[in-house]
Amino acid sequence: MLMLTQRLNSATEISVNFTLFLTAEERTRTRYRFETPEGQSLYLRLPRGTILNDGDLLQSQTGEVVVKIAAKPEPVLTITSSNPLSLLRAAYHLGNRHVPLELTPHYLRLSPDPVLQAMLNQLGVEVKPEIVPFQPEIGAYHHHS
Template sequence: MLTFTQRKPPNPETAVTLILALTAQERTRSRHRFETENGEAVFLRLPRGTVLQDGDILQDETSDVRVRITAKPEPIFTVTAQTTIDLLRAAYHLGNRHVPVEIKATYLRLSPDSVLRIMLEQLGLEVKEETVAFQPETGAYGHHHTHESH
């Protein structure tokens, strides 16, 4: 079984043998067995606390085999607001609940939750169900990187 122990930064030019599509929750599992889309078993043995990002490249511990991580589309809520302050207020309330949130200038994304949907709608926000790649913030104190400039 391939065992990936090293994480390399994203590089679209890097040749990879495999693609591993993972949900946001799966990308937080630093030590786990997964199957690729073609059914090949792979094992991640990365430093604890590693959160993988879309595009990361992992190197097998004993061979030149590399796998590219992709963010697998999954059901999420996309939250939009009429004003920036309303979106900021929603981010504040979600943060108070320690909910993983993807934060962009014009929307927030989170895993579906009916209680949170009601709260957000009561705050005057629009909540839309979608199936897309979900890339929540990794946290202010983690040893992780993001791929976007802020």
């Protein structure tokens, strides 16, 4: 079993041994066991509170193996509107519910939820189910390690 314990600077040109595709929730886990498509066991052991991002590099304890983290496509709801104020209003209401939310100037994205989807439909924004990588905003009080 290979233990991943250290985050590397992504800007460094390093040879990657594996790419690990993880959902948004899986990228918040600091202690977790994964299987590579090749059948190798990887054990994640990172400082508590670490949130992994698409493109992050992790190194094994011995330094000989480097794993790249990739955002795995997963079911989401993508919210769009031709009216910027409607999109802003949707972000406000979703923020009040403290749901993980991906924010961009052109769309919002969240995990599927029928209650929230009904609320968004009432707000008059377009809601489209998709399967794409989900990269929610990191909380304002989270210190990136």
